Amino acid sequence: xxxxxxxxxxxxxxxxxxxxxxxxxxxxxxxxxxxxxxxxxxxxxxxxxxxxxxxxxxxxxxxxxxxxxxxxxxxxxxxxxxxxxxxxxxxxxxxxxxxxxxxxxxxxxxxxxxxxxxxxxxxxxxxxxxxxxxxxxxxxxxxxxxxxxxxxxxxxxxxxxxxxxxxxxxxxxxxxxxxxxxxxxxxxxxxxxxxxxxxxxxxxxxxxxxxxxxxxxxxxxxxxxxxxxxxxxxxxxxxxxxxxxxxxxxxxxxxxxxxxxxxxxxxxxxxxxxxxxxxxxxxxxxxxxxxxxxxxxxxxxxxxxxxxxxxxxxxxxxxxxxxxxxxxxxxxxxxxxxxxxxxxxxxxxxxxxxxxxxxxxxxxxxxxxxxxxxxxxxxxx
Amino acid sequence: xxxxxxxxxxxxxxxxxxxxxxxxxxxxxxxxxxxxxxxxxxxxxxxxxxxxxxxxxxxxxxxxxxxxxxxxxxxxxxxxxxxxxxxxxxxxxxxxxxxxxxxxxxxxxxxxxxxxxxxxxxxxxxxxxxxxxxxxxxxxxxxxxxxxxxxxxxxxxxxxxxxxxxxxxxxxxxxxxxxxxxxxxxxxxxxxxxxxxxxxxxxxxxxxxxxxxxxxxxxxxxxxxxxxxxxxxxxxxxxxxxxxxxxxxxxxxxxxxxxxxxxxxxxxxxxxxxxxxxxxxxxxxxxxxxxxxxxxxxxxxxxxxxxxxxxxxxxxxxxxxxxxxxxxxxxxxxxxxxxxxxxxxxxxxxxxxxxxxxxxxxxxxxxxxxxxxxxxxxxxxxxxxxxxxxxxxxxxxxxxxxxxxxxxxxxxxxxxxxxxxxxxxxxxxxxxxxxxxxxxxxxxxxxxxxxxxxxxxxxxxxxxxxxxxxxxxxxxxxxxxxxxxxxxxxxxxxxxxxxxxxxxxxxxxxxxxxxxxxxxxxxxxxxxxxxxxxxxxxxxxxxxxxxxxxxxxxxxxxxxxxxxxxxxxxxxxxxxxxxxxxxxxxxxxxxxxxxxxxxxxxxxxxxxxxxxxxxxxx
Numbered sequence: 001x002x003x004x005x006x007x008x009x010x011x012x013x014x015x016x017x018x019x020x021x022x023x024x025x026x027x028x029x030x031x032x033x034x035x036x037x038x039x040x041x042x043x044x045x046x047x048x049x050x051x052x053x054x055x056x057x058x059x060x061x062x063x064x065x066x067x068x069x070x071x072x073x074x075x076x077x078x079x080x081x082x083x084x085x086x087x088x089x090x091x092x093x094x095x096x097x098x099x100x101x102x103x104x105x106x107x108x109x110x111x112x113x114x115x116x117x118x119x120x121x122x123x124x125x126x127x128x129x130x131x132x133x134x135x136x137x138x139x140x141x142x143x144x145x146x147x148x149x150x151x152x153x154x155x156x157x158x159x160x161x162x163x164x165x166x167x168x169x170x171x172x173x174x175x176x177x178x179x180x181x182x183x184x185x186x187x188x189x190x191x192x193x194x195x196x197x198x199x200x201x202x203x204x205x206x207x208x209x210x211x212x213x214x215x216x217x218x219x220x221x222x223x224x225x226x227x228x229x230x231x232x233x234x235x236x237x238x239x240x241x242x243x244x245x246x247x248x249x250x251x252x253x254x255x256x257x258x259x260x261x262x263x264x265x266x267x268x269x270x271x272x273x274x275x276x277x278x279x280x281x282x283x284x285x286x287x288x289x290x291x292x293x294x295x296x297x298x299x300x301x302x303x304x305x306x307x308x309x310x311x312x313x314x315x316x317x318x319x320x321x322x323x324x325x326x327x328x329x330x331x332x333x334x335x336x337x338x339x340x341x342x343x344x345x346x347x348x349x350x351x352x353x354x355x356x357x358x359x360x361x362x363x364x365x366x367x368x369x370x371x372x373x374x375x376x377x378x379x380x381x
Numbered sequence: 382x383x384x385x386x387x388x389x390x391x392x393x394x395x396x397x398x399x400x401x402x403x404x405x406x407x408x409x410x411x412x413x414x415x416x417x418x419x420x421x422x423x424x425x426x427x428x429x430x431x432x433x434x435x436x437x438x439x440x441x442x443x444x445x446x447x448x449x450x451x452x453x454x455x456x457x458x459x460x461x462x463x464x465x466x467x468x469x470x471x472x473x474x475x476x477x478x479x480x481x482x483x484x485x486x487x488x489x490x491x492x493x494x495x496x497x498x499x500x501x502x503x504x505x506x507x508x509x510x511x512x513x514x515x516x517x518x519x520x521x522x523x524x525x526x527x528x529x530x531x532x533x534x535x536x537x538x539x540x541x542x543x544x545x546x547x548x549x550x551x552x553x554x555x556x557x558x559x560x561x562x563x564x565x566x567x568x569x570x571x572x573x574x575x576x577x578x579x580x581x582x583x584x585x586x587x588x589x590x591x592x593x594x595x596x597x598x599x600x601x602x603x604x605x606x607x608x609x610x611x612x613x614x615x616x617x618x619x620x621x622x623x624x625x626x627x628x629x630x631x632x633x634x635x636x637x638x639x640x641x642x643x644x645x646x647x648x649x650x651x652x653x654x655x656x657x658x659x660x661x662x663x664x665x666x667x668x669x670x671x672x673x674x675x676x677x678x679x680x681x682x683x684x685x686x687x688x689x690x691x692x693x694x695x696x697x698x699x700x701x702x703x704x705x706x707x708x709x710x711x712x713x714x715x716x717x718x719x720x721x722x723x724x725x726x727x728x729x730x731x732x733x734x735x736x737x738x739x740x741x742x743x744x745x746x747x748x749x750x751x752x753x754x755x756x757x758x759x760x761x762x763x764x765x766x767x768x769x770x771x772x773x774x775x776x777x778x779x780x781x782x783x784x785x786x787x788x789x790x791x792x793x794x795x796x797x798x799x800x801x802x803x804x805x806x807x808x809x810x811x812x813x814x815x816x817x818x819x820x821x822x823x824x825x826x827x828x829x830x831x832x833x834x835x836x837x838x839x840x841x842x843x844x845x846x847x848x849x850x851x852x853x854x855x856x857x858x859x860x861x862x863x864x865x866x867x868x869x870x871x872x873x874x875x876x877x878x879x880x881x882x883x884x885x886x887x888x889x890x891x892x893x894x895x896x897x898x899x900x901x902x903x904x905x906x907x908x909x910x911x912x913x914x915x916x917x918x919x920x921x922x923x924x925x926x927x928x929x930x931x932x933x934x935x936x937x938x939x940x941x942x943x944x945x946x947x948x949x950x951x952x953x954x955x956x957x958x959x960x961x962x963x964x965x966x967x968x969x970x971x972x973x974x975x976x977x978x979x980x981x982x983x984x985x986x987x988x989x990x991x992x993x994x995x996x997x998x999x
């Protein structure tokens with residue numbers, strides 16, 4: 001069996017009628033992915049209702065964000081994948097310029113400078129970079145001979161890390177991690193040699209102390225320190241972690257029941273409707289709820305990677321893989337930090353945490369996946 | 382560089398295979414990492430479940446102590462003498478306050494709190510249970526409440542709390558006898574049942590409030606409450622109600638107390654009015670007095686200094702702590718002792734030249750009346766006219782041992798055991814006492830002074846009233862008591878028989894005491910004129926300074942505070958005694974002043990609103 005045949009034989013939905021398939025194709029929708037996303041959206045809104053102290057207004061506002069995000073996804077899905085490829089270097093340069101602009105003229109709060117105001121419109125360029133990054137790195141690598149050679153690896157790293165450093169300077173560690181992850185996973189899917197991966201691992205190990213002493217801000221260091229000993233600062237920086245661990249642990253296997261989570265209802269859990277929302281889910285639905293959510297996420301991730309497998313071009317494959325793995329990093333960093341095994345870096349739980357901006361970029365990412373998925377389907381007929 | 386790369390041809394198939402391999406690896410990575418996350422949640426939710434469940438409940442549920450309502454205090458006609466009124470306190474919950482020192486200094490600036498109050502607060506903080514409110518400031522003014530309310534959102538852990546605080550509607554009228562409650566101090570904290578007082582901030586300090594503290598306080602209650610992160614109570618999960626303290630129904634009578642207090646008119650002195658039938662205290666006045674309300678929320682140091690430094694000693698409870706020479710008020714009892722022991726008979730007469738001399742002694746013992754009362758004087762007349770010479774003679778003949786024994790049975794020389802605080806026992810001297818304290822034998826001349834209630838002898842107004850009740854009761858002594866009913870339980874009087882004296886002797890003394898107010902030569906005749914009921918009694922004037930031998934007593938030349946104390950003991954109505962009164966007015970010089978006060982108190986008991994005698998009914 002040739003590689004081409006192998007690719008073509010990757011089934012999406014076995015025995016689906018060509019009529020139905022063509023309808024989804026015309027709409028540029030991947031039905032399996034859409035179904036999973038809708039289930040996740042429903043779960044997210046339900047948990048948010050409890051986490052926000054049963055505020056219907058909050059849920060309604062989030063539903064509006066979802067509507068916008070789904071529309072954005074639908075819109076992006078209509079864009080021709082090749083056109084994305086051709087435009088991505090220009091968009092990347094614009095994105096980079098915006099990031100520099102943020103550092104010079106950005107606005108924000110709490111010592112961070114993340115927003116850019118143009119006219120009456122206010123947005124976070126770093127968010128857009130999450131979307132641009134996989135496209136730009138994939139654009140660069142798609143034209144190279146793969147697996148990439150050292151020179152190409154170095155250039156891709158530059159593409160991935162320059163914006164990441166700019167974002168880190170804002171400072172926004174969470175987004176910097178997500179943006180660089182998108183670029184790095186692109187490299188990984190392009191066949192980055194395992195030797196390089198091992199070398200990067202070693203580099204990372206040596207970089208940590210340098211970061212600690214020369215790069216990291218005081219508040220970032222504190223976050224890391226309290227990770228290892230939250231009790232050392234019970235009422236200060238450790239408070240969040242202790243309260244979220246208490247929320248999770250007290251949920252037990254079966255949970256306290258929907259709307260019965262005392263930790264968030266009584267406001268012991270900070271950020272309960274944003275970054276720490278998984279604690280609410282874990283408290284109210286227990287370990288079973290956590291497993292269910294992980295399973296849902298796993299299905300979405302596998303679906304994304306499989307879309308990459310059946311993608312028609314290297315560019316599309318790399319983009320699909322990188323977007324999927326960025327989504328994975330979201331999940332790991334969030335669930336890890338809330339449960340106290342990773343430092344608190346301000347990454348939301350995708351599609352569950354409240355918040356409009358990251359929701360829209362996430363869904364636009366899924367829009368790209370759908371564009372890839374339906375493009376491949378079109379060619380296969 | 383670019384040339385070199387272009388030598389290689391891109392192989393899309395190989396790249397697709399490469400991707401597939403990497404994707405499979407990625408899925409494996411995802412599964413492994415998800416398993417790591419899963420195991421972390423397993424660890425938290427299964428292995429650490431108990432710990433976090435407990436911590437979550439601790440977050441959520443707090444035990445709060447509920448202060449019992451302090452029992453009320455009523456007078457014998459049901460008028461409130463001590464009640465509980467609502468007041469706002471400023472409380473802090475330590476666990477909710479991010480920076481205690483900063484919060485305290487802010488509050489101190491905002492509300493002008495004394496350093497002393499801050500110190501008290503830190504002391505209270507030490508015995509705080511987790512998440513319990515600790516009061517910082519009591520009885521906030523409207524102005525202070527407004528200031529706190531405006532700033533409360535910037536002061537986490539600080540709250541206003543409504544509390545019941547003690548209030549004494551009659552203020553200084555009952556100052557000494559009711560006493561007051563005050564904040565629990567360090568010494569009290571060491572001996573208290575801290576569990577029962579967990580929600581209580583004040584405790585009886587003096588008087589009835591202290592004596593009946595355990596009955597008034599009640600038993601603490603508890604509630605489990607669900608609180609949010611700022612400590613606000615969201616709901617009460619379950620509750621054990623506190624048991625309120627018992628209400629006290631006293632024998633005290635606002636009208637009689639006021640009559641006595643007003644009759645003293647600010648002079649230093651004491652009035653004790655007692656019920657002859659049951660020993661109930663209808664009036665216990667010590668003047669000057671103080672307002673117990675000042676102490677409830679902590680007296681200011683300025684107010685306290687004013688009370689402490691006053692020359693008139695307003696904090697001194699003269700009814701129980703004031704030990705005065707009983708002077709001539711002891712004469713009826715000394716006479717009774719003479720009759721009882723057969724030392725004298727009703728017809729025994731003694732010559733009275735105005736002085737008395739012991740055999741083989743050149744010292745003159747003077748009568749208060751320089752020329753003497755009569756050539757020879759009998760016991761009855763000696764009581765009526767308060768002849769000293771007769772009682773010098775009688776005391777000498779009785780001897781100190783018999784006098785001590787007889788007077789002791791009427792309660793002289795030991796505390797009455799009244800249900801009030803800081804009572805003193807006075808002094809009824811004896812040979813044994815003198816040997817013990819001074820290591821000297823008893824001299825006969827000292828007995829003479831005891832015969833007229835002077836010398837070493839000292840008695841409190843409370844003892845005088847109790848002895849007068851015993852006298853009116855023909856020998857039955859009753860323990861004085863402020864409390865009549867505890868809740869709905871009536872208390873029985875504690876009685877003790879004194880000497881079994883022949884009824885004829887009682888009659889003689891009683892009739893002589895009636896003549897003190899009604900006889901032509903009675904010492905209280907003028908002051909008792911116009912009484913609409915019969916009052917029996919005995920006057921007394923107690924020397925404050927010793928008069929040297931041969932020196933003339935001249936009241937004009939004596940400084941005001943060296944003048945004689947005026948005393949009167951009496952009971953009424955004479956035929957069926959109901960009320961006994963003892964009055965001491967310091968430096969009032971004339972015993973008639975004391976008679977007038979006693980009369981005012983009796984009038985308050987016996988007369989109706991039109992000033993008519995109501996008759997005797999209990």
